[in-house]
Amino acid sequence: MTTYLEKHSWGSWLLTRDHKRIGILYLYVILFFFVIASVAAGLMRLELLTPAGDLVTSDTYNKLFTLHGVLMVWFFLVPSIPAVLGNFLLPLMIGARDVAFPKLNLTSWYIFVAGGLCALWALLHGGVDTGWTFYTPYSSTYANTHVIVMAAAIFVAGFSSIVTGLNFMVTIHTMRAPGMGWFRLPLFVWSLYATSLIMVLATPVLAITLALLVVERLWGVGIFDPHLGGDPVLFQHLFWFYSHPAVYIMILPGMGVISELITCFARKKIFGYNFIAFSSMAIAMLGFLVWGHHMFVSSQSIYAGMVFSLLSFLVSIPSAIKVFNWTATLYKGSIVFQTPMLYALGFIGLFTIGGMTGLILASLGVDVHVHDTYFVVAHFHYIMVGGMVLAFLGGLHYWWPKITGRMYPELMGKLAAVLGFVGFNFTFFPQFIMGYMGMPRRYHAYPPEFQVFHVLSTAGASILACGYLLPMGYFIWSLRYGRKATANPWDATGLEWQTPSPPPTDNFNAQPVVTTGPYEYDAEEAERRAKIGLLPQTPGGAS
Amino acid sequence: MSEPVISRKTYVWTLAGLLGLLCLTVMLAYLPLGPLHLAAGMLVSVSKMLLIMVFFMHLRVSRRVIWLAASVGFVMLTILIVLSLADYATRSWMP
Amino acid sequence: MLATFPGFTPEASKMAGEVDTLFLGLIGVTIFFTLVVALPIVYFCIRYRRGSSVDRSSPSSGSNLVEAGWTILPLCIALGLFAWGAVVYFHLERPPRDALEIQVVGKQWMWKLQHAEGRREINALHVPQGKAVRVLLTSQDVIHSFYLPAFRVKQDAVPGRYTSIWFKPDRPGRYHLFCAEYCGTNHSRMVGYVEVMPPSDYERWLTEGEEQESVITAGKRLFSAHGCSGCHENSSVVRAPALQGVFGRRIALQNGATVLADEMYVRDSILRPASAITAGYENLMPSYEGQMSEGEIMQIISYLKSLSDTSPSGAKGDPKK
């Protein structure tokens, strides 16, 4: 049996229909955009060192945060776990040879790249300065930057996301191996299912909204135009109808990864499998009902505001259920602190803080004050960077041996995880404080009393940068020099570990048949085997 | 390989029903229904849609998951419209 | 409250205190739950680390009772927090009846303000201590947001619409005014200050500088200059409704609906009279679209308000309704 990595020609990659290779193609592209968006963040942080706004002009600064937001959201975080790890793992986890529509899968990658090229074009020709939210009438009438091209870029990338979601949903419905009932699915698969649901149902609304924006810009009149009696706030309704559910696209897959990591490294069956599975679906559904919480001071009716606030409080309950279940899973486990586990534990803590500050924002009385301040910026970085990016890194470490057949260096891994965690808190915790003190966001110059917090934040960002650069370095290093990985270096359950690392092109040498649930771990057994040296503290390679 | 799942006669009856409903909507437009007008129009449209989906699109003989996929889009659309209107309809209310 | 922490944004009004209390409450809940999660995690990680010899027998993989517990408890807390936040919000949104009214127009990239007595300011707002102030907002281009951190209030200024906020300054001093909604190149320069002065200083300040025409007088002047009085005064030949007492009342329209004559209604009446014909009248009034600036429209509105016997702020009518 040959592994899926065997062939090396360009054609074999660019025309591949193998979901594993497509996952890797995605990895390259999103890393590329992550680096650009991070450099933009770095420049922003440098600019904010001084209150005067002297490093870059205000126009440049506005373009930087727009670029940062747009690339990070649509070209990095939305496709991060689903399109990379999801593509790679979904068929493996349910015991299928591939996704349901492999050609479509490759097409969606090309669509994504086309969108990315549009975004790059806009960047190279001077950028866009509307913020990632594209509020009208600024974006439709007043901005004179490349709004149309950038909107087109997101429109196109959106279709890639729709196609991926569709593919995943059909795959999960129809391609499960014999014996793989719905309640034997790994929780990562459940979370991908919930994510796909949102991708499929929310993204089209974003697409049509951006299309309307473009038509309005081209045609000169349009639906959001106050001169026709149009309401610019309607744009916000349509935008957030997508973008709030989209924030769950940017956390649910991370939650799925965490469920896998916690069980494996605590060697415990997950606590409350059904509740975690259903809470993913609940988040996906309830997530569609709360978008108005971004519009509390937008001139939206105060009664609508109250309804949206109430629903926002309710949507946090399923997240709470997950957090408590992960915690309970650790009880009576046999816990080891491998790198992926460090990321998972970091995730739980930072997600809790990010989520709870989301509740603070959902509280009407406070949001009037902190809306559009750094408090909001801190909130979403806690969830998106402290949550999803950590989950992505954790997952990447965990499945790295499966993907590449090599182990990453464990000590360096731990160092990067700790650096990232510390740097992260330094960067974003001060933003909560200055946000409550009234520091508005999207400000290129600011009153001097906020400087101390900005300096702390920039210092933290430099540490955080190391936390990112280190893994990029050693991952590349490990491709050549890493220890060879066994089929199942973590001694994990899960179908993906029952096949060689890296897996053969058709995933399994024989059609797997599933007879048990996904997390048949036994902590006592693990302890016994550890004592006699069968389960090493540092697992991994073939010696 | 397959066999027809719905008979030709059913299709013809469906078409007849659809054209009948079309006449009905146009007639309704000329009746003095006042505010009920929109509701009546939408009711007819929904009936037409159901006819098309159930017979032309074979929902009648489809599995439950297809029914789900067929309805979920409309459910979400309802949410979008109802919650947006919740804003516009209550804007002029006084606190 | 927070004001006692050095360096923190001052609480310059009682409402600010209310918001801060709510915030501290929420922070308390946040810390509580963070600990509820973090402490067990740390404890489990130490106690159940690989190699520690503790009892790991009969692990549980779920319990409906436990799940119900940690669903219902946060649910109750969440509902409580929602209610608290909603009450504070309600206070923030409901202006007292005797508030001073300031008219504010946002444009790229400045705030243009005018006091009832006529004095105009740019990017600055002088207000008397101890008196509620209601800010009536609109924008002549993109969306801006009028943000006063010291009073914990913020409201977007939307083109084509009126919005408002109010606050009651309790402490003299100078506080930040920010534009909080991104509005283009100089968004971060669309800043200014609020100066809270003792009432007597404020009175003096109002009359400083050259003689000012009060907003109402200006409105009255515009009302005749644009020919409104020609139709709307009793002596006119055209049959048009008298405008005394119209503001703040419910108006019956020709199409059978009734609407509240608030700022938005009067604005529409001036710019697009045909949109809502008053019952019993004909559609004779011309449209003034493009003939007046946002500021002038606001002045006429103030004049019409002054013709009504509702309170000076009037806008929101009887708050108990």
Next chain:
Amino acid sequence: MNQWVAHQFNSSAQQREAVTLGMWIFLATEVLFFGGLFAAYTVYRHNFPEQFHEASHHLDIVLGAVNTGVLLVSSFFMAMAVWSIQAGRRKLVVLNLVMTVLLAIAFLGIKGFEYHHKFVEHLVPGSGFHYDGDWPGRAEMFFWLYFVMTGLHAIHVIIGIVVISVMAGLVWSGRIGRENDAAVELTGLYWHFVDIVWVFLFPLLYLAGARG
């Protein structure tokens, strides 16, 4: 296993299940794609009931109704095409598909005629827009929605025409037959969906103002 089953599937039943479900999910995304427009329409109709009522009188009910009929009948032919392929009646399939396409073209023709008329009457939003009724801006909003909604629908009709024509060719040449009829069925689903969109557009736009 036969040649029609792709390698990732275990059986043709599984493949059939997957493609059908995939198509229905795609249609759900289409519902929401149009849904943004329907939501905007609802909001503005709620805000400006009178002006919408009045502006809709400038649309031709007769043409609208005829066009609805045309699409409904074409949907019927599409359903018959699916029936024919399931019954293995190749020529009948082609005939039905051709009828579907012809009716779709007729639909576009009538639509184009209406567009032309609006253009002549200066009812196309933009600098050339001219409207005598109350508050022309709001009427312009109505026509803006009219053009965007029917325009997007027309794009879907055009895509449908292309796809159905290709299907007709493939069936004619024998490359699609009873054994691999899924493609025709999926095309049918798409076409019926396009029909459903129009079923809603017609009363919302043409009948927005009661004539009675």
